[in-house]
Amino acid sequence: MKYAVVIINIKGLGVKTFSYSIPDEMANIIRAGQAVLVPFGRQGLVNAFIVGFSDYIPDGIKVKKINRILDETPLFSIKYLKLLEWVANYYCTDFVTVLNASIPLKLIEKNSKTEMSVKISPMGELLLKSDKTPKESGVTKRQYEILDKLSKCGKTSLIEFEEKSKTTRATMKKLEGMGLVAFDLEYIYRNPLTIFKDVPIEPLYELSELQEEIYQGIKQKMRSPNPILLHGVTASGKTEVYFKLIKDVIDSGKNVLFLAPEIALASQLTKRLAKKFGIKDVAIWHSSISDGEKYDVWQRLYKNEIKILAGARSAVFAPLQNIGLIIIDEEHEGAYKQTNPAPRYDARVIAKRLAQFHQAPLLLGSATPDISTYYYALNNNNLFQILKRYNNAPLAKPEVINMQEYGKASYRGIISKPLQTEITETVESGKQVILLMNRRGFSTYTQCKCCGTVIECPDCSIPMVWHSDGRKLKCHYCNKELSMPDYCPSCGSDALSNSGSGTQKIEILVKELFPEYRVERIDSDILTKKNAHIELLNKFQKGEIDILVGTQMIAKGLDNPNVTLVGVIIADTGFSVPDFRASERGFQLLTQVAGRAGRGEYNGKVLFQTYNPDYYAFQTAKTQDYEKFYETEIKARQEFDYPPFSQIIRVILSSVNNFRAEKSAMEIAMRLNIMTEKFGFGEYLETLGPTPCIIAKINGHYRYQILIKNKLSQKGHDFISKFFNKITLSKDIKLTIDVDPLDIL
Ligand code: ADP
Numbered sequence: 001m002k003y004a005v006v007i008i009n010i011k012g013l014g015v016k017t018f019s020y021s022i023p024d025e026m027a028n029i030i031r032a033g034q035a036v037l038v039p040f041g042r043q044g045l046v047n048a049f050i051v052g053f054s055d056y057i058p059d060g061i062k063v064k065k066i067n068r069i070l071d072e073t074p075l076f077s078i079k080y081l082k083l084l085e086w087v088a089n090y091y092c093t094d095f096v097t098v099l100n101a102s103i104p105l106k107l108i109e110k111n112s113k114t115e116m117s118v119k120i121s122p123m124g125e126l127l128l129k130s131d132k133t134p135k136e137s138g139v140t141k142r143q144y145e146i147l148d149k150l151s152k153c154g155k156t157s158l159i160e161f162e163e164k165s166k167t168t169r170a171t172m173k174k175l176e177g178m179g180l181v182a183f184d185l186e187y188i189y190r191n192p193l194t195i196f197k198d199v200p201i202e203p204l205y206e207l208s209e210l211q212e213e214i215y216q217g218i219k220q221k222m223r224s225p226n227p228i229l230l231h232g233v234t235a236s237g238k239t240e241v242y243f244k245l246i247k248d249v250i251d252s253g254k255n256v257l258f259l260a261p262e263i264a265l266a267s268q269l270t271k272r273l274a275k276k277f278g279i280k281d282v283a284i285w286h287s288s289i290s291d292g293e294k295y296d297v298w299q300r301l302y303k304n305e306i307k308i309l310a311g312a313r314s315a316v317f318a319p320l321q322n323i324g325l326i327i328i329d330e331e332h333e334g335a336y337k338q339t340n341p342a343p344r345y346d347a348r349v350i351a352k353r354l355a356q357f358h359q360a361p362l363l364l365g366s367a368t369p370d371i372s373t374y375y376y377a378l379n380n381n382n383l384f385q386i387l388k389r390y391n392n393a394p395l396a397k398p399e400v401i402n403m404q405e406y407g408k409a410s411y412r413g414i415i416s417k418p419l420q421t422e423i424t425e426t427v428e429s430g431k432q433v434i435l436l437m438n439r440r441g442f443s444t445y446t447q448c449k450c451c452g453t454v455i456e457c458p459d460c461s462i463p464m465v466w467h468s469d470g471r472k473l474k475c476h477y478c479n480k481e482l483s484m485p486d487y488c489p490s491c492g493s494d495a496l497s498n499s500g501s502g503t504q505k506i507e508i509l510v511k512e513l514f515p516e517y518r519v520e521r522i523d524s525d526i527l528t529k530k531n532a533h534i535e536l537l538n539k540f541q542k543g544e545i546d547i548l549v550g551t552q553m554i555a556k557g558l559d560n561p562n563v564t565l566v567g568v569i570i571a572d573t574g575f576s577v578p579d580f581r582a583s584e585r586g587f588q589l590l591t592q593v594a595g596r597a598g599r600g601e602y603n604g605k606v607l608f609q610t611y612n613p614d615y616y617a618f619q620t621a622k623t624q625d626y627e628k629f630y631e632t633e634i635k636a637r638q639e640f641d642y643p644p645f646s647q648i649i650r651v652i653l654s655s656v657n658n659f660r661a662e663k664s665a666m667e668i669a670m671r672l673n674i675m676t677e678k679f680g681f682g683e684y685l686e687t688l689g690p691t692p693c694i695i696a697k698i699n700g701h702y703r704y705q706i707l708i709k710n711k712l713s714q715k716g717h718d719f720i721s722k723f724f725n726k727i728t729l730s731k732d733i734k735l736t737i738d739v740d741p742l743d744i745l
């Protein structure tokens with residue numbers, strides 16, 4: 001091959017591809033995935049990565065030569081690039097967009113990080129061992145302390161040591177001058193797991209009879225090309241089954257990818273893994289580890305130095321080698337899907353592909369499986385179930401509190417008497433409480449009591465939410481912030497009031513009611529501070545918080561045996577959303593949060609406050625009977641051709657100009673209809689719309705959607721991606737394609 005295709009990270013534009021010619025002397029060593037140096041316009045030599053080769057380039061293009069190969073060890077393989085290409089195809093987006101999402105930018109910007117390390121010298125050791133006082137040895141007391149600390153650390157990063165022992169470079173240089181410490185220039189891996197440094201390794205638990213049976217059953221399926229589903233009620237001991245399987249896989253010399261839906265859960269999981277398998281073999285990967293840490297983990301992964309990688313959805317792109325098992329816990333979670341920006345990928349879909357590449361099994365686990373996952377597992381005979389809690393601990397049965405009855409007697413109409421009583425009893429007996437309020441902020445909307453106007457975001461057609469901590473109205477779609485207006489923008493009256501409630505309000509009310517209890521809040525508003533959520537969860541695990549108020553973030557995966565009461569402030573939120581997944585989501589949320597209660601030896605209580613106690617979907621959630629829920633739900637899906645009976649592809653056309661957005665949506669729908677008829681696909685590729693989206697405007701852009709129900713699997717999918725590949729639109733219209741969308745709002 002004469003030419004190499006490289007990617008370069010251009011400031012402000014992201015990653016782009018370019019061609020360069022390969023000098024003769026490099027021909028034998030050049031490989032995909034290598035870091036190289038190339039001349040690039042006025043910027044001179046820049047870092048690039050080889051992603052492909054070709055013998056020809058289009059006529060008339062002048063190419064420059066690759067200057068140098070920076071590192072002969074590649075950072076990714078051709079196989080890896082093939083996977084990214086597949087992702088781009090599946091999600092109807094381009095390769096470069098996928099590259100941007102999958103390879104950390106820092107990998108491209110800087111190539112290696114060398115850091116100064118420090119250790120105590122033999123002379124320093126002698127000084128510490130002698131019986132002389134610091135003064136007699138010719139050092140100050142402070143210098144003596146530093147030496148003592150350093151001798152306990154062993155070899156360590158100089159910067160880290162300086163930070164930890166609150167000393168300066170000048171002091172350290174002085175000690176070096178005295179021959180008491182030694183500097184060394186070497187590569188030191190940053191390890192994002194350092195927060196878990198002190199965990200001792202524990203043996204795996206002996207499995208219960210039921211767990212053992214499931215474990216053996218799954219072992220028989222390790223060659224299955226289809227995903228395996230472990231449906232186990234909350235606290236049934238799924239994680240312990242995963243651990244046994246992981247042990248087998250790493251003992252056989254292969255590696256394991258383990259995904260959790262959220263960063264907080266991935267961190268908790270990593271801690272559990274490090275406890276069982278040792279910190280050296282485990283790494284963590286998610287969007288909030290620093291670029292430097294990512295770079296290091298990436299290199300260790302590529303060099304096959306890591307056996308278990310735990311992470312959130314983006315970890316599916318990490319270059320873990322030699323995969324022998326992929327586990328996706330809480331597989332029903334929407335967080336596995338990236339909704340914005342493109343690529344709008346679902347980590348479960350990519351994991352399935354990745355598993356096929358490695359001929360490794362994909363194991364999905366959940367107490368409330370995705371309806372489609374359950375359907376396929378059932379039909380492929382790949383379904384395993386544990387319907388009892390470990391040790392036969394009883395599942396907490398939720399009690400329903402009808403707020404129409406209790407509303408008046410409750411605190412501010414929000415916290416009913418029975419809930420108050422249970423909270424007091426629980427905390428007084430030394431146990432802990434979780435309160436779920438699935439909406440962040442203080443109130444849900446701000447309304448004028450005179451004319452009924454609801455204050456909406458000027459750019460999006462949704463109400464703004466009052467946040468009491470920043471004293472601002474916030475738009476949860478575009479993040480715009482406004483201060484509270486003094487007068488109604490419609491009628492000028494000053495009767496604006498906040499209605500509905502969010503986590504901030506619940507936190508305040510609970511603190512008012514129980515001033516002597518320790519109350520904290522977890523929702524995505526606190527995630528802005530790095531590790532804030534981990535710290536709060538740790539505090540909660542240690543029993544330093546009595547009542548934890550939060551959004552769905554606390555409904556997931558939290559395993560704290562001391563929690564015996566779960567209260568859901570408004571259990572009906574979610575069910576009434578106009579979306580085909582609304583009842584599935586509502587059912588999942590309530591079942592999951594109920595599962596946080598009574599996980600240890602103490603029985604749990606769950607209270608659902610609701611204004612609609614008779615609502616059908618709510619009733620099934622109350623009994624937590626998944627199979628019954630599934631049977632009703634799957635019938636409805638079949639009747640309306642929703643997944644798993646079709647694949648949904650959602651197309652949105654948006655523009656600041658309402659008329660133009662609608663017109664282009666109509667044109668595209670018409671062309672699509674003509675094409676599907678022409679190919680005889682009409683019946684199997686159903687096109688719905690265009691209609692204005694339920695959220696008709698976001699960020700000043702009017703939105704129209706076309707929904708495609710594809711009942712032709714791969715063939716239909718290929719047809720659709722080809723169709724949209726050929727579409728060109730004028731610049732003021734934006735086309736968004738979302739394959740397998742999470743919602744259709
Ligand atoms: P799940 O993942 O299904 O929610 P976990 O694996 O977290 O359940 O198990 C729930 C609790 O029971 C945990 O505290 C776990 O340590 C404990 N547990 C599960 N299996 C065993 C076992 N075989 N021996 C001892 N403890 C177990």
Ligand code: ZN
Binds near residue numbers: 488
């Ligand atoms: Zn008004």
Ligand code: ZN
Binds near residue numbers: 458475
């Ligand atoms: Zn907005």
